[in-house]
Amino acid sequence: MQINTRATIRPTLAVILMDNDHTSIADVKLPGNQGKEVRLRGWIYRTRGSNRMLFIVLRDSTDIIQCVGSRDDLGEVVFDTARALNIESSISVHGKLNQDSRAPGGYELHLSAVEPVSPAERFPITKDQSEEFLRDNRHLWLRSRKMNAVLKVRSTVTGAIHDFFRSRGYYEFTPPILTPNAAEGGSTLFEVKYYDRKIYMTQTWQLYAEAAIFSLERIYDVSPTFRAEKSKTSRHLSEFWMAEMEAAWMGYREAIEVANQEIKFIIARVLERNRSELEILEADASRLEPLLSREWPVITYTEALEILKEKKMEVTWGKDLRTIEEEALMENFDTPVTVIQYPKEAMAFYKPVEENANAPGPVAKCFDMLAPEGYGEIIGGSERDTDISSISKALEKEGEKVENYDWYLDLRRYGSVQHSGYGVGVERLIAWICKLENIKDAIPFPRTLTRVTP
RNA sequence: GCCGCAGUAGCUUAGUUGGCUAGAGCGUACGGCUGUUAACCGUAAGGUCGCCGGUUCGAAUCCGCCCUGCGGCGCCA
Incomplete structure (x- = not known):
């Protein structure tokens, strides 16, 4: 019998459809399949039952469906085997598909056959688990509806990043992961034994990206980043993914435009492809929909301080915004907000001074994008300084050896041009979109100060 | 680095003016139930109360040290 299927964007489904015998659960639930005989395969998600009746909730990568069997239909042996x-x-199961209001999701399969492929031992994860226990068993918890949904959104997000930049003429450029020295403050780097000497895990692609734009002009990447910051919060990971861009002939104002378009593009793609996942995650899509048609504010650091002052939070001009201040600031907004022109003093060596700013002191051509709902900073970016003497001065001030940056300064010696770039914290973005309480659930196997397993 | 919270059965936990054999739910095993919604009913197994030391007639409970984890701050994406 012919089963209705649909052309679909989900790659997992395409693989499943290549099997002539089995149908995916998502496809079997499509309209018009009622009353048809189908064969499904997957894993037992829940079981319930009595001595005469058997309920198996089956899951595959696409969805879950309740299967019902009776002792009469299945026979003694099959029933007892399945029940156990x-x-x-x-x-692998065979049966007839029916709509039934009693079944979760409205559909159920009336079983005529149940064939065990591989019986499971007692599954360690049951009702009532702590977040900690689930992270200890993340290799098994990946099968949960929650993690399944997050991973699907994550796949959409990273895929959207590639599509966004490639469709705008950017090349993917991959930086080295092992690097000889720091980009911003050496204390936060992981050391690696490299033959007879020490090198470090990368914490940004930026310096290498700045070299590459003189060849490719516009580039992006999605790659891992390592920070040995001893941060124990729900917003930090030791290993996380950054989606960065770097573009020649571009000022930071234009980079902000690109960043806004990029995040809107990603959200639109998730809304288009992951409605049911957002539902499973209880991450209301109506939080995100209105953002697409709105203009997202850009304010200066100095203006941010004025807003904070109205909230009776006095910040001395020149100090970086802290988490509490960012949170207080975001109470005034329900879209992402970009804060520009932070004090030059508080910024990394490569961020140039903005001469045309109306501010009490020197400010940098830089920006941070803050997400609403308390998710904090999701983007950091800036124009890059092209003046060798000001870079050298700033490096010395940070206690860095200028000679370690010799090749970086070379980039200013041979036909330097204005250029800018920024990095998106992929997990923070996913955490916000999926409304996760902890960033550790935005990545399959989180690495933190205390966790390296599983 | 600083501050706070926690550690009792496989999991989630109850249990302080210190006091009988440390209770319960889930899960597991066995039995029962014709429609369940992380079903229900019955029976059973399952505990060095994080470690070490101290106070006491008596410590899961009070005190000290340590270990482990979680979260907040700082720093950042």
């Missing part, structure tokens, strides 16, 4: 199967046993 543990959660997460892999099985």
